[in-house]
Amino acid sequence: MGSTTASYQQDVLVTGGKNYADVNNDVAKPLESFPTTKWWVCFGTALAAFGMGATLAALMFMRGLGVLGINQPNGWGSFIVTFVFWVGIGHAGTLISAILFLFRQKWRTAINRSAEAMTIFAVMTALLFPLIHTGRPWYAAFWLIPYPNQRQLWVNFRSPLLWDVFAVGTYFTISLLFWYIGLIPDIASIRDRAKNRIRKVIYTILSMGWRGSNRHWSHYEVAYLLLAGLSTPLVLSVHSVVSFDFAVSNLPGWHTTIFPPYFVAGAIFSGFAMVVTLLVIMREVFNMKNYVTIAHLERMNKIIMATGMMVGYAYACEFFIAWYSGSAFERFVFIQRAFGPYWWAYWTMAICNAFIPQIFWWKKMRTNIAVMFVVSLFVNIGMWFERFVITITSLNQDFLPSSWALYVPSWFDWGIVTGSFGFFFIWFLLFVRVLPAIAMSEVKGVMETSHGH
């Protein structure tokens, strides 16, 4: 049975004739050997990038936000752009872990663990930006969280920025718990293999003493299903709420009803691209090719192409509505988007997101590792520019021509944005070293030998 041409029932999800014990041996291997030079090089690079970003952020706190590119009227710059980018990246993890679970897509088992990890680290990275963009992050608790304080004032519950605090906070908490619940049986596997005493103690605590009892599995599976059911509307709400940050304002180009679905589609699109980027590297470095097969990657590429077309449709629809609305301001903003001072950002976005993924119409292309890796990088770049285009092209030329100004990110902006990538990769690289990157108990459940009857 060829894994890519087989019909749905005959789908082989794990290739190479592996048995249950092989799954443990293969998945646990990177956890039980000393990191390779490749890993150290990647980790060192990530650490250096984060160090640079953190140093620049510290300098920014000392000198003030004036060191950034933001000005009047561009009050939102690279920090908001990058916040939306990272929150969006996270969405693919939840889509894979929750929505594909509800749709009984068994192929998700090979990729859900690393995709969920990506979600958590992406949301952590995203959360840095609302904190540091205040310029005085130690006051953030005051401004963001409703708790009784000396000023006797409360937060403004009518503000989308506050909805964001609750949406992203809930999203992080629930994603973390969902991920941890999934990890418990696998941590128990690592515990039972551990030879070193300290290692055994740590994994025993993390596994909560899981023993694989069926009376436990019974509650466990219901909990997993419920969390999948709760995460599904949650993930749709999160990027909808992020889009409200823009859509609830009255600025042309932001004030549109298409934003919530458009943002959610874009989030899934960019997140899948990031999953492909990470998995292509991971399966190569850790030799997981029998678990994350070409068939898995092909399916992800199909989703990338489908969501890419949704995003492309949204771009077209925005232009249509700008024309059809008859609003002079709306039309002006959109003409400026495509042909104004930021035309290069707009066309980078449009080409990377709407056109380049079309190459996946050809099976040869969507099953080619090199092609999909390059496309996934283009999509990541394109989606960063999408948020740049949305944020900046609406702000830099608003209703009053006398207040127009260009936004040019300073090297503080670029340095801190680069630092956020370092932060993300530090976590991801540590994750693949200390926790099983493939959901072993779930993979075993979908193997050929596991159908009891």
Place this chain on the structure above:
Amino acid sequence: MATEARNLSGVVGFFSGPGAILKAMEKVKATGFEKFDAFTPFPVHGMDDAMGIKRSVLPYITLVGAITGLTIGFSLEYWTSAVDWPLNVGGKPFNSWPAFVPVMFELTILLAGLSTVFGMFALNRLPNLKDAAFDPGITRDRFAIWIGVPCDLQQAESLLNSLGATDVRKVYQEGWF
């Protein structure tokens, strides 16, 4: 016995795979033992029926969490915005409930999720401190049926043997550390 000091937990037998353990479990249940369980590397489908386990009550715990979250969300927003310090924001009513919906929704999901996770821990008595794994292979590729005391040990052992179990032996309760 030399093992007098140790706390006998029961008898286990190992089966070759999900199909075998499922068939064996039906017999074990039919024999009428008071305490029995299956230990498997992944959830074996059909095992709940074979063991006669009813559907988990967890969804009700989740529902209570969800309703609590919704109530807390609205109460917090209403009280802070309309009672404790009513503040006119853009001429909107103090109780501008449509604007409160996103936070109500998020808190509903948050408390529902937290109660699901901690409810599952409570129902399963996790973290489990006192019962260490009796075989390190279970989280890898071994499928075990355990018949717990009080029971006729000889009957349990011979039943497991007759069902084709291998490595049938007594197991003892031990802590992890």
